[in-house]
Amino acid sequence: MKVIVDQEACVASGQCVLAADTVFDQDDDGIAVLLQENPSAEVAADVREAAAICPALAIRIEE
Known part of the structure; x- marks a missing residue:
């Protein structure tokens, strides 16, 4: 699994x-920061949920 965050599309929600707080964080402006580009299988479901609930669809997952 590879995670890609489009910071320009992020709306800081x-x-x-x-x-998935072990994979994502926010900078001082609230924009998403990717902590792990290739997260472990243990957090894969959480990362998929994060991508699904992102209001800006700024998270993309490549399998």
Whole structure:
């Protein structure tokens, strides 16, 4: 799994951090920051949820 965050599309809702805080964080402006480009299988479901609930669809997952 490879995670890609489009920071320009991000609307700083923070939903990704709530869903998968070991993979995502936010900068001082609230924009999503990717902590792990290739997260472990243990958090894969959380990362998929983060991508699904992102209001800006700024998270893309490549399998």
